Amino acid sequence: MDIYALQQDIIRYSKEIGIDKIGFTTADPFSELKARLVRQQELGYNSGFEEPDLDKRTDATLLLPGATSIISIALAYPSKLEDAPKGKKGERRGLFCRSSWGLDYHRVLKDRLTKLEAYILEIVPNATVQSMVDTGALSDRAVAERAGIGWSGKNCAIITPEFGSYVYLGEMITNIPFIPDTPMEDQCGTCTKCLDACPTDALVGPGQIDAKRCISFLTQTKDFIPMEFRKKIGNRIYGCDSCQTSCPVNKGHNHQIHKEMEPDAEIAKAELIPMLQLSNREFKAKFGHVSGAWRGKNPLQRNAIIALAHFKEEAAIPTLVELVKKDTRPVIRGTAAWALGEIGNVDMLSVLYEALEKEEEQEVRNEIEYAIDVLKNIE
Template structure:
């Protein structure tokens, strides 16, 4: 008899959940590996080209919906979630400050890939200690894994109309991770969809990227444009990006279920002061060395200095007229790359257009003051 047959899998599952919570996960669920009902949706999304330049989304084919083809021998997926909302959630107010760089909440702290992968590995080791036949492989935000579909089956939450996982008691401000495993553990009950008639995320999306419920056109999504895309940001979308320089949280900020969000207990996810609430001028003036130093251990480092500069140039173009911004943009021209220069040129054109209207307004104001002083009609 193999070791697997001789162990009480119900007891082992209870232990796995307790170990996961002790390791800092807020929830641990178990899913089977039958995701065939998601294959048609995935294929239609790819066929529509909604994945943009993310060739890796296509290259894994239907392996994404077939965990045992990705990791042979997989029988179950352990799905975990970890909260990342800090006690002070005031970051949303920066969306109303157009000269401050808005960075998506999840990216202000330490790189979650590292934090979650390490804990998942520890969980895998604990299971192996209990049952030596165990084989496992951790994944965190990994292209070949349908994490939201798995989380739904594992009882973690349902996939909202914005395509993220939502939990009734915790909202959506959490990271997901998966442990593929070769044990026939008892599975959890899938979560029912609970968006109801709400369409708030579709309406609020600044770039209309949620083209239909549960369907996000990544090519329009600010998260994709500022993080994944290596190309020019389409000019038509730039004004809608506002001051969002790394990712976007609007569809989560508006979601009514996030009223129930839990606060993170992980200090690693607390915002770094050097990134949080800083002016666009300050962030744009960083040298590459400063960028690398200030983003060490942060997910932002992954996009590199060129895309960082590209994104901030767009935000500077959207910001109110500012002489210092014009000066910084002009100085940086020709120093990074053609890609950055094209965005700088656009930003300068926006700033100069605002400078002219500023001048018109100032002129009008002066005329008005003169007229009042002289007692002349106001249009004199």
């Protein structure tokens, strides 16, 4: 088999099916990454969403016996929202991060990888392949870095010369011994703009993140968001782009290449109060196709409440009172009570005292008591 010719065919075909960048590397273990992951665990910096088995995260042969190579792919996504709706008093809006604009990227990349698999297997029928996108055990960024897709930035993202860090990543493990590409040299230099821009100081150092402080992580959790982070979240509904928008390499990058990635502005900048009134079915119909919906409506509605508190939006008070009084979800009841305190209308004291008298969940009671204290200090 002429590996070089096959590789060139695959590169050519990848462009035909809408893969913006492709690279090849060996299936050798990612030994340096494993050492960093061990240190992350020791420091308690993991989010809990990761594959717990560090060997699987760093050794492709455990996922596909006989693997010799890994193909890394990247697809560029838009970074600018055309004709973005403007929020105003009474009609405030929240933000979804750029990686959650358009069709869920897992589906888009899986489509490209499935086509690439079929092409390879047509040429090499006895090949074995296994693809993954984000939810697989391997580290997408580590594979992309070693395959020459881009360098690993201080913001823990892969940064490409062509598209900045606005790229989705996926990979395919195979037993075909491809010629590995050369990794790129780090080009961040002395720049620390991403570290300086992080709202919660989650970037504890170049290339090191305390995931539990990261707003992207916090917006995906299901419990109460710790008080120290709520005001820093602002009007973010899902994810955070601060470490990307602050990156000088990303300036001027807005790649509208893939139709399915084009954002619906009414979803990317969703109106907040209507979000709180959606049923499960309505939520799925409106937001179910975007990656930010993967945890369901509860976290996003909690985040919408925090955003309304950020704006001190008095028009939200009737909706928040309804949630405090009637919602069956403790996190929503408690966060709504907290928001009433932040909005600062002292007429809500009677509502909160009544809710406190009926509330049985201690965490919710804590939120109500906090809101009461805030309003009493305003009186």
